[in-house]
Amino acid sequence: MPIEQKKEGLLLEHHKGPSVDLLWFGAHVLSWKSAIPSRPDVYTNRIFTSSKSPLDGSVPIRGGIPIVFPTFATPSHPDHLKLPNHGFARTEIWKWDGNLIDNQHEITIHLTLDDTPRTRRLWDKPFHLDYIISLQEFSLTTTLRITNTSASAPFDFQALFHTYHACPSASTRVAPLHGLTYFDKNDIDTDGQPKRKVEGRAEGLDVLHPTDAVFVDPPREIDAFWPLGGVHISTIGTPELVVWNPQATAGQKIAEMEDEGWEKFVCIEPGFARSFKTLEAGKTHVCSQRITAL
Numbered sequence: 031m032p033i034e035q036k037k038e039g040l041l042l043e044h045h046k047g048p049s050v051d052l053l054w055f056g057a058h059v060l061s062w063k064s065a066i067p068s069r070p071d072v073y074t075n076r077i078f079t080s081s082k083s084p085l086d087g088s089v090p091i092r093g094g095i096p097i098v099f100p101t102f103a104t105p106s107h108p109d110h111l112k113l114p115n116h117g118f119a120r121t122e123i124w125k126w127d128g129n130l131i132d133n134q135h136e137i138t139i140h141l142t143l144d145d146t147p148r149t150r151r152l153w154d155k156p157f158h159l160d161y162i163i164s165l166q167e168f169s170l171t172t173t174l175r176i177t178n179t180s181a182s183a184p185f186d187f188q189a190l191f192h193t194y195h196a197c198p199s200a201s202t203r204v205a206p207l208h209g210l211t212y213f214d215k216n217d218i219d220t221d222g223q224p225k226r227k228v229e230g231r232a233e234g235l236d237v238l239h240p241t242d243a244v245f246v247d248p249p250r251e252i253d254a255f256w257p258l259g260g261v262h263i264s265t266i267g268t269p270e271l272v273v274w275n276p277q278a279t280a281g282q283k284i285a286e287m288e289d290e291g292w293e294k295f296v297c298i299e300p301g302f303a304r305s306f307k308t309l310e311a312g313k314t315h316v317c318s319q320r321i322t323a324l
């Protein structure tokens with residue numbers, strides 16, 4: 031059965047072995063089990079989800095691929111001030127709109143979210159979201175289409191795939207980011223804003239220290255690599271990239287984080303994390319990430 035519908039979500043099982051487990055709550059991808067071309071029979075989970083995270087919808091999930099929309103982090107935009115951290119897309123119940131593709135090569139499904147009286151109380155804008163999840167033999171693609179369904183008014187949003195890549199954080203590097211400008215959310219200037227810096231590690235960024243960096247205009251092709259593996263990430267429509275790992279001191283204080291959880295992931299988050307996208311009435315913006323297991 032390539033697509034199993036469960037009460038709480040879906041299990042996608044590709045004909046060649048990989049699988050994805052996701053919830054209706056937040057359209058949250060919890061796991062992606064994939065092999066790599068050089069070892070096609072060995073499946074590992076490529077996405078970290080904290081074992082202490084309740085999955086019953088009572089609180090946002092710690093791990094997986096949270097969908098951030100319509101604000102990133104603590105809201106700053108005047109239209110966003112009633113929104114929770116990272117917005118509401120990760121805590122709303124999404125609808126399954128059926129399978130788009132289900133064959134030997136890929137399984138592609140489509141979920142949707144529309145504004146409701148509850149979302150309008152937090153952010154008074156009409157919208158439609160399409161979330162398309164595509165599982166191939168060695169890759170997972172997540173695509174978010176954001177549509178402004180107003181007949182007349184634009185809105186400003188942020189959106190991002192807050193992907194918790196399962197990896198040994200102490201030996202993971204992310205590249206190529208060398209020479210790029212980033213804003214360091216762990217180093218705040220006297221004006222209360224993250225300091226602007228330039229990434230200097232030619233061998234790749236590491237997260238040996240607490241890292242919360244928002245890169246501007248990153249390359250569309252990024253690698254994360256560690257001694258026994260890696261992922262290649264291709265993005266579309268995402269002008270910024272966040273790399274986040276709290277390390278122990280901050281990590282121990284994070285809600286729903288399992289013990290030493292920060293040693294098991296690096297978040298690599300393409301999207302709008304600093305800038306806002308203005309979407310005119312009736313228009314759609316598409317953000318996408320394709321993650322290939324290496």
Ligand SMILES: O=P(O)(O)OC[C@H]1O[C@H](O)[C@H](O)[C@@H](O)[C@@H]1O
Nearest residue numbers: 103115116215242272274297299
């Ligand atoms: O605790 P959460 O709302 O899941 O956010 C976790 C982290 O997400 C992002 O990566 C932000 O850049 C961090 O500043 C934040 O701490």
